[in-house]
Amino acid sequence: KNEVEQSPQNLTAQEGEFITINCSYSVGISALHWLQQHPGGGIVSLFMLSSGKKKHGRLIATINIQEKHSSLHITASHPRDSAVYICAVSNFGNEKLTFGTGTRLTIIP
């Protein structure tokens, strides 16, 4: 069993839909990261959080430490949101990141 599990693996939605991507982890963490990777592109850090909720534009990230679960939400989705979204957790001490396998999101106009 992977330490970081994401669901769904693939998600296709119509433009304007509300999107939710889930991440569960099985180890103690110092922080959880949501990352975005476009085809052929580098990785962009969207959020780093250790409790509660963060919002940036149309993106919202939440984390429940007790349940070891985080969600990434996209409101009013747009085709430019199409990308792979990766959840990663960092350990205490060396802050080594453990990555999930990613969720491939496709938004259809």
Added chain:
Amino acid sequence: EAGVAQSPRYKIIEKRQSVAFWCNPISGHATLYWYQQILGQGPKLLIQFQNNGVVDDSQLPKDRFSAERLKGVDSTLKIQPAKLEDSAVYLCASSLGLGRNSPLHFGNGTRLTVT
């Protein structure tokens, strides 16, 4: 603020050849990471530096991979000799440093194809 710079952007080599990748982290970032991302998978940490010291290289195939960060700034990752299974994107990332719990900043990666 300038981002993490990596070069080359793409590299195609034959198996058993050697290759080197270069990374220039964000100025002032003490921690530097090299990740390998095989198509369809999440990134795998190869090596983590704190300044010019190695923090974690447990997943680095040391018989063929080497990395250095001599002056605690730029870093190079070398593969010698390359194998077909080394075909991947090699990502460099940097952060402020251990204990700072700061976000990682990634470069655009180097896409390596071994034929």
